[in-house]
Amino acid sequence: MGERLFIIGPNGGGKTTLLKTMVGVLRPDSGVVRLFGVAVQRFREWWRVGYVPQNAATLFERTPLSVGELLRSGMHTGKALDPVETLSLVGVDEPDKIIHRRVSDLSGGNLQKTMLALALINKPQLLILDEPTVYVDQTGVAALMNVINRVNRDWGVTVIIATHDVAAISTLASRVVCINRTALYDGDITHLLSSEELCRIYGFHVYTIQHGHRWSET
């Protein structure tokens, strides 16, 4: 609970597959996945889980729907926050205007934030993000990490992030798992950030320069 777990590894190494198996979208060949102690196939309390998939933009190309409709579709009765408030929580400017806009009209940054708002709207206890930094620039990444840090701290949300962007994890991670088809490392971040480990994970020689950067908090 309250852990900040980063799953890192190269593309094709199985990070997305792992996340999808966690939420029951994919079925494992063997073993059982349990969410909050319940086998995922029988799990019903989905308001406790927030999931942000990769490549959300492609989902909305053909379907006309407004931001408000999207957020309301994810709201579980009695558990949900106000959509406009959630939008400003994730850093959307002018949320009362954005809420009426069609999702496919949003900028990449606003779409990403909206998907995060959708995942957070029921105040979940578990937040799962698949490659959240891919289409986002540096300031965007900093802002995203700030939001995640805040909900982790204020709500006690357990956060699981899959990313191949090793730089993003920085000092935010409390635990790191590295996978490249098989699990290669599971521990805290300080031991990971040495060249040899990254070598094995990515399969080629990588030099890291540790500069002890902390994301500034707002």
Next chain:
Amino acid sequence: MQRALGAAVVTGLLLPLIGNYLVPKRLSLLGDASSHAAFAVIALSSLLGFRETLLTYLAPVAAIYAILQLMRRFHVSGDQALAALLAVGGATASLAISLGARVNLNAVLFGSLLLVQVEDIILGVSVAAAVTLFVAGNFGKTLVYTVSEELAKVRGVQVGAYTFVFAVAAGLSIVTGIKIAGVLLVTALLAIPTMAASLISNSFKISILLSILFGTTATTLGVFISYYLALAPGASSVMVLMIFLILCLVLRSLRIRI
């Protein structure tokens, strides 16, 4: 004429409504496959001499089930699965006709006001009521289901059950549509209203309402044109839909959204 108008209103509401859920999932092809399956059954029952009603309604549902299985279990792409079923349906109908089935091809392929039976209207209204209630009661969930089945699963939506509901509804409504629009054009009623509405809608709700408006206007006008000008109702409805589509394309290029 009254029966035809009744069928027109029901079809013009039902097919576009379902179309809103099928088109984003690239399943609008289900309309074509279903209509050809129904065509086969119509021809066969004429050949073998029995009244087709029940079977004609089951055939499209079976065809849809077959396509979805081909797509999901055997990973056949939608257009390939469609090609297979169109071929089977069309070929069966053709064989039946060569063997002596008496089918008014013009009426079946392009629709005829005379084909509409009371049962069609009753079934159409029932399916329309059921689908409308389902969608209204589960609007958010059906919306998520349409956008992404993955997101729907994490939302707690029973994806399998929803697919079943929409597939059956689509299959049943196709048959009423065939009477009005004909085997070859009924898919137009499924896909074009949604296509046009999506161009100018800012929300899903508006898109649904607009598509129903386009659909019912097209089918109703189609019936009148057919009645007074002795033209096929299917073609007349499609012409009206085309006008709406062009109108929406123009509005879209002017960046007008509702």
